[in-house]
Amino acid sequence: MEKTVTVVGLGLMGGSIAMAIRERTDCAVYGWNRTAAVAQKAFEDGVLDGVANDETLAETDLLIIGLYPEATADYLLEKLPKLKDGCLVVDLVGVKKYLIDRLEEPCREAGIHYIGGHPMAGREFSGYAFASADLYDGASMILVPNASSPLWAVDELDGFFRQLGFGTVVRCSAEQHDRMIAFTSQLAHVVSSAYIKSPEAVRHNGYSAGSYKDLTRVAKLNENMWTELFLLNQGPLVTEIDEIIRHLQEYRDAIAGGREEDLCRLLREGREIKESIG
Structure with missing residues (x-):
C-alpha cells in the first residue's frame, strides 16, 4: 500500500x-x-x-x-x-x-x-x-x-x-473483543496493581525472582488511561474480577482449613488448564 x-x-x-x-x-x-x-x-x-x-x-x-x-x-x-x-x-x-x-x-x-x-x-x-x-x-x-x-x-x-x-x-465483534480483553489484559492489570499493595512489597529485595517480576510488571501503568479503559468496559471486567475472587476464595479456604486434597486438586486443575491452552 x-x-x-x-x-x-x-x-x-x-x-x-x-x-x-x-x-x-x-x-x-x-x-x-x-x-x-x-x-x-x-x-x-x-x-x-x-x-x-x-x-x-x-x-x-x-x-x-x-x-x-x-x-x-x-x-x-x-x-x-x-x-x-x-x-x-x-x-x-x-x-x-x-x-x-x-x-x-x-x-x-x-x-x-x-x-x-x-x-x-x-x-x-x-x-x-x-x-x-x-x-x-x-x-x-x-x-x-x-x-x-x-x-x-x-x-x-x-x-x-x-x-x-x-x-x-x-x-x-466489539462485544467479543471487550469480553476477551477484560480477561487477557485488563484483569491482569487489576491483579498486578492489587498484588503490589501488600505491605511486604517494600521488603521484596533479596526475596523475589521471576514470579514476582512477572506478576508486578504491569503494575507500573498509566493510571489515567487505564481508569478510562476500565470504566468503559466495566461490565465484562467486573465479571472477570468476580470470577477470580471466587477462585481465590477457594484457594484461601483450602489453605486456611488445612485441606490438603482440595488444595492439591485446585492446583492440579490450574496446571492442567494452562497446559491445555498454552
Missing part, C-alpha cells in the same frame, strides 16, 4: 506504528501529537514526512488514531468533515464497543470507512521515547468491522498490518 498515512497520537503505540510504516512501507507518513514538540521530534528523526495539519488530513488515505478512548472518538467526530470520501480510519484503543457505538453511524453517513483496531503489544513504559519499529513484530492485531467498514477495507488493513510485522490479524 503506497498511500498517505496520518498517525494521530505519537506515544508508545502510535509512535511505533509510525516508525514501522516508515521502515517497512513506501507510504508517506504524517503525524500529530497533543504535545507539538513530540511530532516535531518525530519529523526531525525522519519518522515523519511532516507534521499533520488540516491540509494534510484532507489528503490522507489512512488515518490511524492512538489517543485515549474518549479523545479518539472526539477527534474523529471533529475531523470527519475534513477527511476525503473513502478515507480508511483505524484506532489503537483497548475498548471497542464504546467507540463503535459513537463512530459507526457518523462514519457511515460521512462515507468514511472506520474499523476498530487494537494492537496486542506494549511495554511498561509510555511515550515516544520508548517507541520502536519492531514493537509489533509477531504480535496480534485485532480488527473490529462494523457497518461503516466494507470487507475490502478490512482486507486492505489486514494486509497492511501484516506488512508492518504483525504475526496475526484477528477479526471479531
Whole structure:
C-alpha cells in the first residue's frame, strides 16, 4: 500500500506504528501529537514526512488514531468533515464497543470507512521515547468491522498490518473483543496493581525472582488511561474480577482449613488448564 498515512497520537503505540510504516512501507507518513514538540521530534528523526495539519488530513488515505478512548472518538467526530470520501480510519484503543457505538453511524453517513483496531503489544513504559519499529513484530492485531467498514477495507488493513510485522490479524465483534480483553489484559492489570499493595512489597529485595517480576510488571501503568479503559468496559471486567475472587476464595479456604486434597486438586486443575491452552 503506497498511500498517505496520518498517525494521530505519537506515544508508545502510535509512535511505533509510525516508525514501522516508515521502515517497512513506501507510504508517506504524517503525524500529530497533543504535545507539538513530540511530532516535531518525530519529523526531525525522519519518522515523519511532516507534521499533520488540516491540509494534510484532507489528503490522507489512512488515518490511524492512538489517543485515549474518549479523545479518539472526539477527534474523529471533529475531523470527519475534513477527511476525503473513502478515507480508511483505524484506532489503537483497548475498548471497542464504546467507540463503535459513537463512530459507526457518523462514519457511515460521512462515507468514511472506520474499523476498530487494537494492537496486542506494549511495554511498561509510555511515550515516544520508548517507541520502536519492531514493537509489533509477531504480535496480534485485532480488527473490529462494523457497518461503516466494507470487507475490502478490512482486507486492505489486514494486509497492511501484516506488512508492518504483525504475526496475526484477528477479526471479531466489539462485544467479543471487550469480553476477551477484560480477561487477557485488563484483569491482569487489576491483579498486578492489587498484588503490589501488600505491605511486604517494600521488603521484596533479596526475596523475589521471576514470579514476582512477572506478576508486578504491569503494575507500573498509566493510571489515567487505564481508569478510562476500565470504566468503559466495566461490565465484562467486573465479571472477570468476580470470577477470580471466587477462585481465590477457594484457594484461601483450602489453605486456611488445612485441606490438603482440595488444595492439591485446585492446583492440579490450574496446571492442567494452562497446559491445555498454552
